[in-house]
Amino acid sequence: MMPRDAAPVLLWLRAELRLDDNPALAGALASGRQVLPVFVLDDLAPGHWAPGGAARWWLHHSLAALDADLAARGAPLVLRRGEARREIPRLVAETGALEVHAGDPTEPWARHQMEALERDLAGQGRRLVLHRARALFDPDAIRTGTGGWFSVFSPFARACHARGLDGPPCPAPAHIPSPPPPPSDRLADWSLTPRAPDWASGLAATWRPGEAGARAALRAFLDASLAAYDRRRDVPGIVATSRLSPHLAWGEISPRRVWLAASGAGQGRGLTSFLNELLWREFSQYLLHHHPHLPEAPLRAEFARFPWREDPAALRAWQRGRTGIPLVDAGMRELWQTGWMHNRVRMITASYLVKHLLISWREGAAWFWDTLVDADLGSNSASWQWVAGCGADAAPYFRIFNPVLQGQKFDPDGAYVRRFVPELAPLPDRFLHAPWEAPEPVLAAARVRLGGTYPRPVVLPAAGRERALAAFHGLDGIPA
């Protein structure tokens, strides 16, 4: 064991894979000791939400980028795999570290893990120091006038604006003094990227994981899209959203940095609208913080007895983009191919699963969890509950998206559907979003055979709407 005055501190990086504006890193450096950055892949124990397939692909590349960024500042990145509650104390013992600095956990399972670890470390005379690194605001500090928790977005957002950001960002250090590292796993041995089959080529063509990629995405968004964000963000066929969600989910960029950069670059409706989206992300984290069962149980208790349908064939058709509804299929295929889906289309595909197919939002959440590169437990859970109508500030049961009308409204030239459902591309705009309404000669001219080259609708929009209204009727407003 090394002498106490030379002992280092651990920087335990979890979902804040960045050096810029990282309060955990700043806290570790402020100790005045050498800093050893570590990452623990804790995906072996059952019982928590381990990263899904797409997220693991992202994690691999983000860790590779982080390793290079740390090396440029003279620091290693130590990789370990196993239960964090065992691996962190083990690393503490190996290095003689006095303190462990980490970002504060938002997931309920991670909070329990942290509390146990804090006790364990305290038993060894070591300190666990948590820093808020993922949220803009302390969730315990945003309260209603009567001291309660917000359950409606608008007043929550007002309270956030009123509070304001707390302090300037902390820039990345030029140098990170670090001790000789203990043994590390090799990233390649974790097999986070797919081999056979390699389904990740579409992801690699779409994304640049890592802190530099996050900064580039932010810059590109501010330059090209912020000014007209409020008008263009709902059009899935163009690149008009920030596409920062996976970078934010892994903490490759801090929400504070995004907030400040946008505020400095924009104004008016475009800016207001974008900051609101950041606050929706904040609201989701806030809800998860105050409602730990959000991923499993409906916030509105009466929904616990809703008779969701079991329909494996329909679920699979939805997952694979074979529902026969062009806009729904385009969205689900974008997700499958790129690990991401445009936000408006997320609402439409989710609404189709929950309302038209009457399949539980938890099935949808599980699929998104496995296929999204930006999978985040708070956002995923809160958003699915919102669509299903059982969440906070939720869409009422009778608010049912018509995927044909949504297509005509937000994808009028069919650019989005044609990109992801190419077998329908030759159809004229008029029938692109509802091919079952096209006359036979029009289908023939476009070489579309319904039930052949493209499926007939699993459930037609009008019929699904009627069925959903009947199913949800009486549940609304009636306490369990």
Add this chain to the structure above:
DNA sequence: TGAAATGTTGGGGCG
């Protein structure tokens, strides 16, 4: 961050 049904109004075709 909805859609559909229903109600209202006003212009224009037409007997």
Add this chain to the structure above:
DNA sequence: ACGCCCCAACATTTC
């Protein structure tokens, strides 16, 4: 010239 009807356009209500 007038009343009637149709219907588009918009507003309101309902689910």
